[in-house]
Amino acid sequence: MATWEKQSSNSKGQAWFCTTGLPSDIVVEVDDMNFHLHKFPLMSKSQKLYQLIKEQETLSIPEEDQIVEQNYHLKFSDFPGGSETFELAAKFSYGVKIDLSPANVAFLRCAGEYLEMTEEYSEDNLISKTEKFLSQFVCKSIKHSIITLKSCENLMPLADSLGIMQRCIDSIVARASSLDSTLFGWPVSDTTGRTTKRNGALVTVTDTAECWLEFEEILLLGLPLFKQLLFAMRGAELNTELIENCLMHYANKHIHGLSRSNRKPLPSSFSSEAQQKELLESVISNLPLEKNSKPLTKFLFGLLRTSNILNASEECRDALEKKIGSQLHDATLDDLLIPSYSYLNETLYDVDCVERILGHFLRSFEEENVSVIGARSPALILVGKLVDGYLSEIASDANLKPGRFYNLAISLPDQARIFDDSLYRAVDIYFKAHPRVSEAEREKICGVLDLEKLTLEACTHAAQNERLPLRAVVQVLFFEQIQLRHAIAGTITAATTGEEGDTWQVTVRDNQVLRLDMDSMRTRVHQLERECSSMKRVIEKIDEPGPQGGGGGWWASMGLGRKFGCKFKTQVCNSHEPVVVDTRKGRPNHLQHHRSHPE
Known part of the structure; x- marks a missing residue:
């Protein structure tokens, strides 16, 4: 039975000795490790070692009747997997059982190819062993396939030429296509599930969590392999939510400062600014064109802020702004507060960027709602509230010019606002923060208000607002009188103009009851x-x-x-x-x- 012993050497690093009771007759040098072995076990499994040893025997044939103890020396400077993999291959040659795993099977498969340990040369050899393990174990699991794919990064280009990478990618794509598309909503919020044992402890695992555990190792892939896997997933037309979540988790793992909630950088192989920029542009270019969920909308805004910091290409930023614009109704006010990183912008927040995003939203809205122009869309109303809140937030910026405030406020169509109270509040904040705005500019800005959409409370406030121009105050008083008259009269005739909704019906019913009470009192x-x-x-x-x-x-x-x-x-x-x-x-x-x- 062969035993292995590791020793240190001051001159040539470390050495491995195989003790079988016989002195070693060959030294194989791999990297900084010297393996003191025996030629016959190696020659029995490896055709390449057999040929190399035979060549050395031919070059050093001893004279007749002279017996010389021959020691051979081989050196492999490019052995796949280095000394650790050669150690496993040597043990296999000695008949020692080796434990195959998703992490080492690619190394051993490449080692078998390098040493020519084929089935034709010797039965039950290393190549056939590793091929069987790949087919029957690794390719049966997404997680194992990703681990093996990760190991191929250090085996290029041999692993690629042997088809190991492509087999792993095909396995991942095939098994991902058979998964339930409802299980792709990471992170997991469901608390119901089954109990399983993991790392010696009992934990509760949901179906969605199991799905994520299958893909969790994808975060460890380098960018070239990650892009290759994404290309295959998109080519197979997999569920876009799966691709989006892979991109989101991968970016959150490797791009610094992407999330506002966690500013502490995570360990990542993308350390330089150039690598961060390359990764960012790759993530943006691989985003699906379809609309996404609310969590991904926040992620897109994080990408946009980071792209401004890293000065990403204009093409990437335009594509990102267009994608955000298509789902702007899912955004929050905090998402829109994008800091201005350019020295050309005087404002605290990037107003130009928000204007471009809003323009993309309006264009996509017009394309999708051509047949219902003039109707109130829930998405449009949500964006109207969002823009009014954004106007109120930026109105106090002393460097915000009246023209920019006006252009952003006037950009929305009339049906985007049910009431103009929020817009009036933004206008009032702007006038308060900019007391030197001329009367003409004040009248122009007040022109964005539809005074008929102001509630009675807003009209009362506006009528006493000294910051408003006189003409606007007069108009407010006029519409306030109209509202009071309608409120007293009951505005029953207005119920026939097509107004819908429970609130309007309740108002009309209350007015009718009020009139009956007044008739009874009279x-x-x-x-x-x-x-x-x-x-x-x-x-x-x-x-x-x-x-x-x-x-x-x-x-x-x-x-x-x-x-x-x-x-x-x-x-x-x-x-x-x-x-x-x-x-x-x-x-x-x-x-x-x-x-x-x-x-």
């Missing part, structure tokens, strides 16, 4: 006025002097009091007069208001 007032007039006539008749000096009036009043169950004072009640008239002489009138309390 009827009650008329009834009280008639009763008051009747009581006034009765009181006047009571106060008339009777035939016995007025005594009849007292008895009549007593009878009337008993009849009505109350005592009447000789006062005149007039519902049309603001005061109470006292008919008794000599009593001053202290009541200034009249309240009617019907019994």
Whole structure:
């Protein structure tokens, strides 16, 4: 049984010794390692070693009747996988069982090719062993295929010529196409799943998590292999969400500062600025053209900010802005706040970039909604709210020119805003931050407002706003009066103009109830006025002097009091007069208001 022993040497690095009870007769030098071996086990498995040893034997044939102990020396400076792989190949030649794995099978396959360890030369040789392992184990799993593909980076171009890389790529693509497309929503938020044992511990794993664990090793690939794999995935027309998530995770892993939530750079092989720029442009160029999900929209804005920092090519930035524009309705205000990195821009945020993105959105919106022009689109309304919020955020920038503010505010169509309150707020902030804006420029900026879309609260504020030009205030007062008139009248006729929605129906119903209440109150007032007039006539008749000096009036009043169950004072009640008239002489009138309390 052969045993292996590693020793250190001061002159030639390290050495491996195979102890079988026989002295070694060949030294194989690979990199800085010397392997002291025996020629017969090596020659039995490797045709190349057999030929090299035979050549040395021919060159050093001893004279007749002279016995010389021959030691051979071979040196491999370009052995695939280096000394570690040669050690495994040598052990295989000695009959030692080696453990194949996705990480070392490509190295051993290339070593077998290099040493010509074919099946024709010797049965059950290294090439057939590794080929069987590749077919029956590695290519049955996406994760194992990616690990083997990663190992091929150090075996070029031999691994490519042997087809190992292409077999791994084909395996990944074939198995990815059979996966459920609903499992590509990484990162995983589902908490339900099954329990499995991993690294000695029990963990709960969801189906989506298992899908991601299959692809997790893709983050370790170098850029050339990653691009080659992406090219194959796109050629096979795989689910675009899978490609997007691979790009997103790969970029977050290797591009520094891509995410605002995690500014600490992760370990990456792309350390230089040139490598970062190359990676960034590769990720952008491989993005699918289809619209994406909300998480990827935030990722796209991160790419855009990084492309400005790294000064990426104009083509990449234009493609990125166009893709962002096609799904601008999924963005947030924080996404739009892109810092200005150019010395030519005086503003704090890159307003020009937002204008270009908005232009791409409007063009794509017009192309997709040609048949519904004038209708209110949910996506368009979301973008309207987003732009108004952005205007409010940048309005306080002292370097923002009136023309740029106006152009961005006027760029949206009328149907993008249901109400103009948010836009009015942005205009007010701009006037407050720019007190030296001329009257003509103020009137021009106020022209972006549709005063009919201001709510009553906004109109009330605008009517008292000293920062607005006089003409705008007059118009606000005019529309405020119209709104008040409509609110009082109930605007029932407006319900027939095609307005839809639960809010409008509730408003019309409330107005109808209010009118019924007002009609009921008006009827009650008329009834009280008639009763008051009747009581006034009765009181006047009571106060008339009777035939016995007025005594009849007292008895009549007593009878009337008993009849009505109350005592009447000789006062005149007039519902049309603001005061109470006292008919008794000599009593001053202290009541200034009249309240009617019907019994």
